Amino acid sequence: MRTISGLLAIFFLVTLFGQGSGLAQAEPGALLETEHFIFKALPDAPSDLVPDPEQIQKIGLFYESVIQDLEEGFGGQVRDKITVVYGGTAAMGTGDRTVVQPYSSEEPSFTFGCHEMLHIALKDILGPGPDLFTRNLSQAVPYNLGLEELTVTALELHFLKSSPEMHLYARVYQELTDWPSIQTILNPSSSLIGLEIEYPLVSFLAFLLDHYPWADYRLLWNYNTNFQLSQSENVDLALSQAYNESLSALEEKWKGFLKAIPVSPEWWETIKRQHEIETLSGHLANLFSEQVETIKLDRRSMKEFSQAYEELYTPDTGLSTAPYGILKEPLKNFQSLDPRLERYKAMVKVAQEAISACDKGQKQLRAKDWNNAWTSFKTLRNDLVQLGDTSMLAWVDKQLTELETKVPPEQRQAQASAAFPWWGWALIVCGVAGVLGLGGWLFLRKRRAHQKGKGQQP
Ligand SMILES: [Zn+2]
DSSP: OOOOOOHHHHHHHHHHHGGGGGOOSOOTTOSEEOSSEEEEEOTTOOGGGSOOHHHHHHHHHHHHHHHHHHIIIIIOOOOSOEEEEESOSSOEEOSSSEEEOOOOTTOGGGTTOOHHHHHHHHHHHHOSOOSOSOEESOSSOOOEEOHHHHHHHHHHHHHTTOHHHHHHHHHHHHHHTTOOOHHHHHOTTSSOOTHHHHHHHHHHHHHHHHHSOHHHHHHHHTOOOOTTSOHHHHHHHHHHHHHSSOHHHHHHHHHHHHHTSOOOHHHHHHHHHHHHHHHHHHHHHHHHHHOOSSSOOOGGGOHHHHHHHHHHTSGGGSOOOOGGGOOSSOOSOHHHHHHHHHHHHHHHHHHHHHHHHHHHHHHHHHTTOHHHHHHHHHHHHHHHHHHTOOTTHHHHHHHHHHHHHHSOHHHHHHHHHHHSOHHHHHHHHHHHHHHHHHHHHHHHHHHHHHHHHHHHOO
16 A cells, blocks of 8 residues: 555445455446456546556556466465556555556556555465565654565566666665665664665565565565564564575675666766655655644645645656656756756755744743744744745734734844844955955956057057
């Protein structure tokens, strides 16, 4: 389950399709029925989110070939039909054998998306997965990775023929984070976040799937987790039992494999930018979730901020949706992306300052530290205006008005000038001198040229 979007939708789907999943004959209203699948569309789904008759035939053949590969590779069987529903925008399983798989006629990468059905097929073939490779992506995302989730991701990319690009992303991410070990990646107190955790783990498991028999992977999957041991101790033990090799030995081979992947300058620049966007967003999301004071800022009301983020993903930047953020080709056009990335970075900085000022201001109010509270609320107000957030302005202004009765004007003045550093004045003076100097020099050059011209005249 990749995105859980609303209990209502799930309830609706379970009610609608729950009884239908075991039917043997072709169901009325199905787009297609194959040996292992019933493909359906949500009632009233927009047509561009539903495959047309020609595409659904291709998808049916592809899905059946995936099942055949899984059953042969792992040894096992899918036990009953899986219902795949199109027309939704978020991928999800509904708890029974029905899944919603996003599809877009404009995004070729979504055509054969099969993440959600892989969850069900793998559980049929391999049984429930062990508690291995479990790690939270970040504090802000209450979403656990684990062997099942990582394997589904690795296999989907394998069947989409995107494994080479996924390893490439893992390689660059490892380089950008100083090649952390699997042990560090699994350690919840490491500073790694989001895809810095997900890409290397998916890549490591895909490496095992690509270089060793799938029967060995089956042994890994059937490992009995020992809850007395740590995550990395369990991983070590499970790998030794399945592959007769330790975690560190397998990890060394995997890292050697990654290091041998050539990275063109175009790919390096592309992935570096994606990494920057991802980690900035992840750390900011953590800050939002860590806010401790009673009045909290909400990213959804920061219009300028949201716009800056959305502009990174408009079609012209080339960063539009790809499965797991993995592009097939490096970006060609940095001219449209880079100024937007700069704007986004600036917005993240303002948002960070706003969160901190909001928390500090409230603490200072409670401590009756009126002077500093006034400065914090002034900063917060300024930041909210820059972020396009009007939802809190009335509250902030109320605090400021009350504080102004407690902080005498001359003190506020002193604070305002204290907030402006001495080197700010120095820069302005230097700047003025520089402009004057340059202007004077230009003026002299002009005059000399003029005189020279004059002198050459007969
Ligand atoms: Zn999933």
